[in-house]
Amino acid sequence: MTVRKVLRGAIGVAGFLLVAEAAGRLGLIDPTILPLTSTVLGRTIGLAADGDFLSEVGATLLACFAGLLIAIVLAVPAGVALGTLPKVERATRPLLEFLRPIPSLALIPLALFVFIPTHNAKIALIVYACTWPLLINTMYGVRDVDPLAKETLRSFGFGSLAVLWRVTMPSTAPFIATGIRLAASVTLIVAVSVELVAGGEGIGAFLTHMSTGAGNMDFVLAGTIWAGAIGLVANFLLTGAERRLFRWHQERVGGTS
């Protein structure tokens, strides 16, 4: 059953590539505008050994990691605080509800003013975008903690810090993991966007650079394929890790902003 599924998937991919190749060769698609599939695939493989391209990829990934990490350090404690202090949460809710719909990418021009060089602006925007799914999932997670478990621990004379560490954090962990996965899926979008607008280093800058030179469409598509591959692997790893670590956890809302 699964063998057949894998086989069909492979046939589907191969079929897609062949049709695209044939369309180019038969002149249905102008190869000077959209290069042949074989050319693009060749370039894709070629880029894997291209030191310049790899350093661009490295720059993008570094910004993503840094931004995600900073966002975790900021948003998770904030989420725990808001989750455990309902009064503070209620007071700040209108403010958060007002800020949340601001699309992260609308802040690109401002970030480029405030944070210099571009690399820092990129990280700052990634932090902003990642904060929301992390904050909200953490908050939900903390609110979801079984009050009985907390009571029990308290009745044994544990202080609130001990309760936080022994009950709240472990049972919130799967929610935080979901938040991290959702946030990670946003990082690449933000990073590439900033690079497209402001240049500097990274996949987006590479794409802009290549697309301004005429006839480099094969490089542009190859770069896009690599971006997709990175997204695919990241999502696969994070989903897998989440499933392994927290089998029992049910999903909560997140968001792309």
Add this chain to the structure above:
Amino acid sequence: MLEINHLRHSYGSHEVLGGIDLKVDEGQLLCIVGPSGCGKSTLLRSIAGLLKPTQGEILINGVPVAGTPDNLAVVFQDYSRSLFPWMSVADNVALPLRRKGMSGARRRTSALEALEQVGLEGAAAKYPWQLSGGMQQRVAIARALAYRPAFMLMDEPFGSVDAQTREDLEDLVLQVRGVHGMTIVLITHDIDESVYVGDRVVVLSKAPSRIVGDLSVGLPYPRDQIATRQLPEFVRLRADVGRLVRGVPG
């Protein structure tokens, strides 16, 4: 007339129906009893054309069943998943009539008539999930009635309602059976119910199931939940069916 010849069904290597032969006359109310897991639902799903038999054939009025016959309605046990929660009660009842080429107004009147037959004329505008379980099953019966089928199949229709509601619904079936001269096949694992409702009871053995008993019920009409159940004939039939279900030679 419904005719089943040498019907067998297996799920993979697990044989559930081990050769069923059965004839149901027009207008009959046949109850099929059998232990849980013996293949009652499988049999019903085969008749309804929801399952392709592994072997054997099913004829309705002499024609082999291929796909779902269009003069057949089913009342499932799990009413909450057989009524559509996104439609009002009236729309649920009227939905199958779309296939009959009726105008919207005709469909609506037919649906309201059927709801009246089951005593739910007031619930037309409600959603199924706003009703109790017994009422939802009434809606499912109304939907089947509005469809005016020649055959009505019921798969443990009262298995998930409380005892009082169950008795009401049994009486409802007895009351509507004559309406359009329907042939009814009612599946149950409840021995009392089969004798009380049916005019014929067929008993299935454990899987791979075969017919181990075929009794005709001569109880007088109208039947009454208290009086009928006290009749010696009822008591005798119940004991007979019970022995057959348990596989005790009687």
Add this chain to the structure above:
Amino acid sequence: MTAVSAQRPGVARRVAGRILSLWIMPVALVLWEVVTRWIQAVYFPPPSTVLVRLHELWFSGSWRTFFLTDDAIGNFLPSFTRLAIGWVLGCAVGVGVGVALGRSTRLSAYVDPLVHFGRSIPPPTLVPVFLVLFQFGGSMQVATIVFGVVWPIMINAIEGARYVDRQYLDTAQVFSLSRLDRLRRVILPAAAPKIFAGLRISVSLSLILMIISELVGSTDGIGHRMLQAQGLFDIPTTWAAIVLLGLMGFLLNTTFLLVERRILAWHRGARRTD
């Protein structure tokens, strides 16, 4: 009579409560104003300046154009049009293809890897590609939005259509519903909660993609206007655009949630009684 008079104070109190719970907004606004005036940070103009700019630039037009200025009409209109076309196209394709794939295990086995790859591509990376394919002008932005929103919608539609309760389908078959009725009245409503989950994500995503496509390759639109302001070191206008886009995001999300609540009212009702 009594019911009405008993209800009145309750409603009034609730409304008053809602308004009072917003106390942090004016406080934050005043604080922001005071701090920015005090430290005179170049990039952080006081909110009053931003609001004045927002009004002057875009909302001080004649009543005949609903108070919109020429600058507003020249930039909002293209933005909204592209957003609407892109989102609607993305929804149509995503739901259509998704439901078809969800109903056919065989078909979806063939295209599953392609779908997963497609959704993994960060949509902004395609802006350069579409720029070359469509040149400047409306279609590049629309293509970016369509490509971005189609995947989450499709993936949710696939899941929704794939896991339609078997008993719903059995019921449809038993009562010989036509193929169209089965699709319209059984499969689509049953998949609707999942489909709407995808649509919800797509609303904010489409706004993001509108912005990036306008920041990179546009001659008009709100994003382009914002970039222009950045180039001229016009900080208040940059801020005004942020506020405007934030408001747009808020309005789009709120409207969508209202529509969703109406259409999926049965779903919440049925779940509550389960």
